[in-house]
Amino acid sequence: MRDVPGETTRLRVDARENRDRIVATAREAFAADGLDVSMTEIARRAGVGVATLYRRFPTKESLVTEVFSDQLEACTAEVHRAAADPDPWRGFCRVVAGLCEMQARDRGFSAAFLTAFPDAVPVDEKRASAEEVFAGLVSRAKAAGRLRPDFTTDDLTLVLMANDGLVTDSVDAAVAAARRLVAYFLQAFQANDPLPPPVRLGLREALGRDRPR
Amino acid sequence: MRDVPGETTRLRVDARENRDRIVATAREAFAADGLDVSMTEIARRAGVGVATLYRRFPTKESLVTEVFSDQLEACTAEVHRAAADPDPWRGFCRVVAGLCEMQARDRGFSAAFLTAFPDAVPVDEKRASAEEVFAGLVSRAKAAGRLRPDFTTDDLTLVLMANDGLVTDSVDAAVAAARRLVAYFLQAFQANDPLPPPVRLGLREALGRDRPR
DNA sequence: GGACAAGCGGAAGGTGCCCTCCACTTGAGC
């Protein structure tokens, strides 16, 4: 395990360029093909050796975390912005639609956002903050009588996980599918018929499923 | 590529027992852990060598096809049974709920049912037949005024793919999540507000994603 | 009961992955 230069250490300019190119390449690759793209392949596309890649990011997970940290930021920002909407129901719809659209446009994003990164503390912090804000939005939408009272914030996880299942070859198809899915969900969230009990979904494993026994 | 004894060839009794045990073991393994369970692991759990496994099933895909062929049969049977319901809306609900429940109970099933097996012709045939029957059920449910007119049969694929995203550690949690998801969907399917255009989702690759370029 | 094809297990081949090692190159400060 080597040390990764933090904000304090300054990189040499060529190293800086390489690093930026790596992150940009990885972002595109993950978006297009999901998190399965190999480190060797990323290095090749970025025009560097694998050692260079591993010097900056000692593990694949660290690369994933880096790549999606600002995407996650954009995502939580979207939640905060939507929560500021004077109409809570419209804000609620924006959150659901916005997150699902992001997810559909980026195959790696869903995996990254739904995944718990044990090492990346700020990720969890931002997530928690966004969830809190969202919870406020939910209760206001309920108070306004637009959102069904038995909706729980765990249902957002349900929506995101369901939306994640809509894997398709083309981005356009994924976005179209996500839009229709969201429309169905939003209709259901306005209705008021009895529902099975809410479920708290566990987050998925990061890279590689765990093998029982 | 070796030859696989068909219905015509009779297996030796010990070989027959081994074969049955392999299929049973694989069924359990796939149900519990998905299609990622390795051939070596299946052979080990079945108490046979890998060569024995490969003698019966020359490729992993052939084993998967064999294992899920009768599950698929049960699935299409469920569709036919539900379609016979005098109340088309109730039948429709049974199809949606039934398929999703099966999917939630068996991690491998979703992958197998949503996946196109190029080699397994009967699979596709049964699928096609079930889809035809389901289409009839859909139009009757619409005629009865219970199902929204803009529902398309492709939306069933949407539901199944969405439900497939609800991967959880425990079966109970998966079933609970699927129930709630289905309840939301059924509410939305009764509503009648405008909706984005329907989407035709492509089926996923069988084993291992394809690598572009 | 004996012959032999069918069946068998485990070692090993081939591939792809994550990650490390190490000899070579190069930008930065004097």
Next chain:
DNA sequence: GCTCAAGTGGAGGGCACCTTCCGCTTGTCC
């Protein structure tokens, strides 16, 4: 310009997977 730590690329170690090979065992049929 010279020095040298920082940076680099490619080979390869370790592992897991799917699949094949081959010498040994065993059910079956006469």
